[in-house]
Amino acid sequence: MPDYETLRANLERRGFDVTYFETAAQAADYLDRKLDGKTVGHGGALTLTEMGLPERLSSHAAVFSHWSGGTFQQAAAAPIYLTSVNALAETGELVNIDGTGNRVASTLFGHEEVYFIVGANKIAPDYDSALWRARNIASPKNAQRLHKKTPCAARGERCYDCSSPERICRALVVLWEKPGGIGRAEVVLVNEALGF
Ligand code: SF4
Numbered sequence: 001m002p003d004y005e006t007l008r009a010n011l012e013r014r015g016f017d018v019t020y021f022e023t024a025a026q027a028a029d030y031l032d033r034k035l036d037g038k039t040v041g042h043g044g045a046l047t048l049t050e051m052g053l054p055e056r057l058s059s060h061a062a063v064f065s066h067w068s069g070g071t072f073q074q075a076a077a078a079p080i081y082l083t084s085v086n087a088l089a090e091t092g093e094l095v096n097i098d099g100t101g102n103r104v105a106s107t108l109f110g111h112e113e114v115y116f117i118v119g120a121n122k123i124a125p126d127y128d129s130a131l132w133r134a135r136n137i138a139s140p141k142n143a144q145r146l147h148k149k150t151p152c153a154a155r156g157e158r159c160y161d162c163s164s165p166e167r168i169c170r171a172l173v174v175l176w177e178k179p180g181g182i183g184r185a186e187v188v189l190v191n192e193a194l195g196f
Pocket of ligand 1: 153
């Protein structure tokens with residue numbers, strides 16, 4: 001089990017607000033209440049889908065995503081953005097790899113609030129192991145999910161640092177601290193496995 005107290009202290013020291021929930025259902029209830037009536041964007045994250053959050057929010061908030069017929073631009077223009085990470089180090093670094101760039105761009109600039117929802121499976125002991133996880137576990141699984149013609153999707157065991165035209169790993173963003181370009185950032189920790 002991750003050392004949540006150490007993780008919380010390290011994230012707060014880096015400028016992030018932190019909330020913790022034992023279950024995904026509790027975290028979904030919290031966000032569903034908190035985002036009532038708000039305008040929210042997201043970039044498509046398995047974590048959100050597994051929580052049923054976009055569907056719940058859609059009944060009482062404005063939700064924009066290319067996963068539900070919207071555009072990247074609409075999600076980017078929303079004051080609030082929901083996402084996850086590919087890995088989170090107990091030392092406090094947030095690691096994300098992206099292909100299009102919309103998701104990582106929204107973690108860096110332009111939103112009043114960004115929520116990072118992170119399952120226990122995403123937490124690694126330190127930065128090096130978080131980076132390794134993002135590259136060798138999260139990205140190959142996402143390539144498989146998206147049916148990409150990449151060596152990792154075919155073999156499924158690790159990253160091959162491929163030069164495939166369908167490579168999904170085109171940008172790596174590490175948040176050392178909350179970026180100045182977003183108003184507030186909250187890491188929502190969930191002590192269950194969520195997403196890849
Ligand atoms: S760089 Fe290529 S092989 Fe490595 S995870 Fe990304 S798509 Fe897969």
